[in-house]
Amino acid sequence: MAAGCGLADAGKVLRVHHEELVEDFEAKVRRILEFVGLDFEMACVEFYKTERSVRTASSEQVRQPIYKEGIDHWRHFEPWLGALKEALGEGSNA
Numbered sequence: 001m002a003a004g005c006g007l008a009d010a011g012k013v014l015r016v017h018h019e020e021l022v023e024d025f026e027a028k029v030r031r032i033l034e035f036v037g038l039d040f041e042m043a044c045v046e047f048y049k050t051e052r053s054v055r056t057a058s059s060e061q062v063r064q065p066i067y068k069e070g071i072d073h074w075r076h077f078e079p080w081l082g083a084l085k086e087a088l089g090e091g092s093n094a
Contacts (some may be wrong), residue, residue: 018071025066 014035021028026045033040043050047062054062074081 022066022068022071 014032016028016032029044030040033044048065050062056062
């Protein structure tokens with residue numbers, strides 16, 4: 001993670017926290033697109049309205065808007081995450 005943090009500090013990696021993305025999806029999508037030099041299009045936030053064929057295991061999820069119900073579900077597993085959190089270092093908590 002340390003190498004990745006250095007890149008992020010240099011402005012080469014954009015950190016996107018899932019909770020923030022879910023909370024303010026359009027604003028975060030706009031920020032991501034700006035970071036990579038692309039123009040915003042509503043289809044980026046209304047991806048679930050596509051009529052194109054989707055052939056992935058997550059095809060049903062692609063047909064639904066982003067939802068907030070899963071936020072903090074990871075906390076059920078927190079008692080077993082000590083080693084991972086230590087390896088990731090500071091800032092690995094939600």
